[in-house]
Amino acid sequence: MKIILANPRGFCAGVNMAIHTVDEALKIVGAPLYVYHEIVHNRHVVNDFVKKGVIFVDSIDEVPGNQTVIFSAHGVSPTVRNAAKARGCTLIDATCPLVTKVHMEAIRYARQGYNILLVGHAGHDEVVGTVGEAPNAIVIVESPEDVQKLSFTDKDKLAYLTQTTLSLDDANVIINAIRERYPHVKEPPSSDICYATTNRQQAVRDIAPEADVVLVVGSRNSSNSIRLTEISQNTGSPAYLVDDKSEIDHSWLKDAKTVLVTAGASAPEHLVQEILDELIATYSGSVEERHIINEDEHFELPLSLRVLRDGGAVKSR
Numbered sequence: 001m002k003i004i005l006a007n008p009r010g011f012c013a014g015v016n017m018a019i020h021t022v023d024e025a026l027k028i029v030g031a032p033l034y035v036y037h038e039i040v041h042n043r044h045v046v047n048d049f050v051k052k053g054v055i056f057v058d059s060i061d062e063v064p065g066n067q068t069v070i071f072s073a074h075g076v077s078p079t080v081r082n083a084a085k086a087r088g089c090t091l092i093d094a095t096c097p098l099v100t101k102v103h104m105e106a107i108r109y110a111r112q113g114y115n116i117l118l119v120g121h122a123g124h125d126e127v128v129g130t131v132g133e134a135p136n137a138i139v140i141v142e143s144p145e146d147v148q149k150l151s152f153t154d155k156d157k158l159a160y161l162t163q164t165t166l167s168l169d170d171a172n173v174i175i176n177a178i179r180e181r182y183p184h185v186k187e188p189p190s191s192d193i194c195y196a197t198t199n200r201q202q203a204v205r206d207i208a209p210e211a212d213v214v215l216v217v218g219s220r221n222s223s224n225s226i227r228l229t230e231i232s233q234n235t236g237s238p239a240y241l242v243d244d245k246s247e248i249d250h251s252w253l254k255d256a257k258t259v260l261v262t263a264g265a266s267a268p269e270h271l272v273q274e275i276l277d278e279l280i281a282t283y284s285g286s287v288e289e290r291h292i293i294n295e296d297e298h299f300e301l302p303l304s305l306r307v308l309r310d311g312g313a314v315k316s317r
């Protein structure tokens with residue numbers, strides 16, 4: 001079997017920063033440490049932290065007063081932030097800066113009187129957080145059909161933003177429907193779909209046509225991992241999303257001569273390596289790593305964590 005390993009794959013700068021934040025906070029504050037929502041959407045990452053004493057909560061009501069609480073890479077709404085402050089919690093914000101950028105755009109457009117069409121998946125943590133910045137100004141748009149149902153006119157001030165982890169192709173279909181219906185719509189200064197999503201999708205788009213089967217390492221609730229699977233399938237190559245090697249169904253691979261392995265932005269590299277080992281042990285063959293795009297993004301740890309690490313008191317923003 002020939003195994004092609006996509007590069008870039010796996011952890012992005014935002015996920016690295018968020019995971020490093022929890023690791024560092026554990027060293028400083030110790031357990032129990034509270035994290036609002038899964039720090040990143042990966043079952044293995046979350047379970048490993050649970051073993052170290054991290055308590056993941058879906059409501060700030062679950063956090064006892066005066067504890068430290070970390071906000072996940074997907075960001076939170078001001079309501080959540082204020083609820084944590086009201087409980088006297090120390091806040092550490094591990095929101096990815098590229099998600100924060102979308103929040104800032106939403107705040108700015110809302111202040112300028114725009115109605116904002118947010119292209120994204122309703123209910124996803126990131127979308128919930130962004131909507132919370134300007135709930136009266138934002139309408140979620142999930143499909144071109146949703147665009148047709150909108151009742152805005154060409155007199156209304158309109159802007160659109162997108163979730164950071166969408167499929168570029170799917171987002172473009174919706175954005176084109178918005179542009180067609182509302183040619184006056186204001187565009188974001190730069191694409192909100194982040195570099196990591198774009199690059200991982202490009203690698204799959206380029207390589208998947210060579211593969212008989214594509215394995216995407218990632219969890220079921222990881223938006224960008226699901227998109228990688230869909231993009232592979234759209235190229236005509238069957239693709240399967242697996243959390244780890246135990247989820248591989250070998251009937252998928254029985255006739256495969258070439259397999260592409262990639263990983264979503266929240267999937268740890270050791271899970272990828274375990275899958276490669278499993279494939280080589282079962283089918284023999286070789287691994288060819290295919291570099292499509294170089295990445296050198298790096299995000300600083302949150303300021304509040306650095307202040308805490310240096311012995312200072314954290315001020316909540």
Ligand code: SF4
Pocket residue numbers: 012013014015073096097098099164165194195196197224265
């Ligand atoms: S996928 Fe993109 S937006 Fe999400 S954490 Fe990674 S870099 Fe940030």
